Amino acid sequence: MPRPEVDPDVVRRVAARLEAAGVPNAGVDARLLVEHVVEVAGVTAGCGGALLDGLVARRAARVPLQQVIGRTWFRTLELTCAxxxxxxxxxxxxxxxxxxxxxxxxxxxxxxxxxxxxxxxxxxxxxxxxxxxxxxxxxxxxxxxxxxxxxxxxxxxxxxxxxxxxxxxxxxxxxxxxxxxxxxxxxxxxxxxxxxxxxxxxxxxxxxxxxxxxxxxxxxxxxxxxxxxxxxxxxxxxxxxxxxxxxxxxxxxxxxxxxxxxxxxxxxxxxxxxxxxxxxxxxxxxxxxxxx
Ligand SMILES: C[S@@+](CC[C@H](N)C(=O)[O-])C[C@H]1O[C@@H](n2cnc3c(N)ncnc32)[C@H](O)[C@@H]1O
Structure with a gap:
């Protein structure tokens, strides 16, 4: 599946929040979180929204990204995480x-x-x-x-x-x-x-x-x-x-x-x-x- 289009300013804002919380590779996680919201919730690329805020807060609390978004990728598979x-x-x-x-x-x-x-x-x-x-x-x-x-x-x-x-x-x-x-x-x-x-x-x-x-x-x-x-x-x-x-x-x-x-x-x-x-x-x- 092609990666969804995201607003780079939103990604930058999320990355800054994650970096301040000590999240490693904050830029990568920020992009994946924004992509997830765009893809799963169908929110438009420019919109942060309450959903994104909630997910970013969990990731900033150092919950693993895969548990925040409820999925991960393994070889050819998309797996559910819990x-x-x-x-x-x-x-x-x-x-x-x-x-x-x-x-x-x-x-x-x-x-x-x-x-x-x-x-x-x-x-x-x-x-x-x-x-x-x-x-x-x-x-x-x-x-x-x-x-x-x-x-x-x-x-x-x-x-x-x-x-x-x-x-x-x-x-x-x-x-x-x-x-x-x-x-x-x-x-x-x-x-x-x-x-x-x-x-x-x-x-x-x-x-x-x-x-x-x-x-x-x-x-x-x-x-x-x-x-x-x-x-x-x-x-x-x-x-x-x-x-x-x-x-x-x-x-x-x-x-x-x-x-x-x-x-x-x-x-x-x-x-x-x-x-x-x-x-x-x-x-x-x-x-x-x-x-x-
Ligand atoms: C490092 S995790 C790996 C999980 C999965 N195979 C993976 O690679 O993502 C180890 C798993 O082994 C399970 N486990 C630990 N001791 C076990 C045992 N004696 N018999 C069966 N499963 C066990 C744990 O509950 C855990 O789910």
Whole structure:
């Protein structure tokens, strides 16, 4: 969709307000807020209005932009965002891309993909949007996130998240529960791709985050146990039992923990262990394969 036309003076005024509140990249957020009001409310480009004022006040209070406007963009998708659920990040698009490539080359009619800790459903929906015939099971422990993932999965089916809806024959099922507990037992040893962006920050990092993160992303989405690596390690240990021989696991990691992640993958008996860089060149995921 072409970007709506906006009044540059209005954008400048909003940017000044956001900058005074300490919002990073205030100019970018200002433009997106004004565009959102023009696009969604159909307000004319020159009009600030009460709606825009309300949104700017929330953003100035350091509510994440995506929660202020209630949506975000992830690969080909427009996803709904909601308070209390982790906001998908651009670096996770690369992690989803590894899962998508692995599912596309899985050499099976109906590849099976599991997304653990799906949050808003971002990775699961991206896989279903881009891989024909895929069956995706998305697990999530937090009921608020389960509800939002179901909303996004339904929007995908309805063709609202991306024009044309899911890839031909693709399905997404969201299941509540911890890690792989809710995955159908018949999938054990038969999963083609296991993907996750789990909580991976150490507890000691609490208090160092920007207000948008510390005040709005749920703690359980951020902190992976005292040293941060608990969930990453557990997923790598579980991968061997759930993947089919030759299946791929890809797990997002703390960019400071690349060595720990590759060590954990090798200790779990996985093969072809590698680190995946994000678009800024940081180690952003560990990927590995179950030996045949
Ligand atoms: C960093 S967020 C990622 C959300 C989403 N995958 C994304 O990339 O935007 C981690 C998610 O994992 C969920 N989670 C944490 N521990 C979990 C567990 N043991 N089992 C299932 N989900 C879990 C959290 O509730 C949160 O939604």
């Amino acid at each position: 308070p209390g659920v982790f906001v998908p990040r651009p670096e996770t698009e690369v992690v989803a891309g590894v899962a998508i490539d692995a599912a596309r080359t899985a050499d099976r009619d109906r590849p099976r993909v599991v997304d653990v800790g799906t949050g808003s459903g971002a990775i699961a929906c991206a896989v279903a949007a881009e891989v024909p015939g895929v069956d995706v099971v998305a697990t999530e422990r937090d009921p608020l996130a389960v509800a939002l993932a179901e909303v996004n999965a339904q929007r995908l089916r309805d063709g609202q998240a991306v024009a044309g809806g899911p890839a031909r024959g693709a399905t997404v099922t969201v299941l509540r529960g911890s890690l792989l507990d809710p995955v159908p037992p018949a999938w054990r040893g038969k999963v083609d791709v296991l993907v996750s962006n789990p909580p991976y920050l150490p507890a000691a990092d609490r208090g160092t985050w920007a207000p948008e993160v510390g005040g709005h992303d749920p703690d359980a989405a951020l902190v992976g146990g005292p040293d941060g690596h608990e969930v990453v390690d557990r997923l790598l240990q579980l991968a061997g039992a759930w993947l089919r021989p030759g299946g791929t696991v890809v797990v997002e990691i703390d960019d400071r923990r690349g060595r720990d992640a590759t060590d954990a993958a090798r200790e779990a008996g996985l093969a072809h262990v590698r680190l995946v860089a994000d678009l800024t060149g940081r180690d952003r995921a560990v990927a590995a394969v179950r030996a045949r």
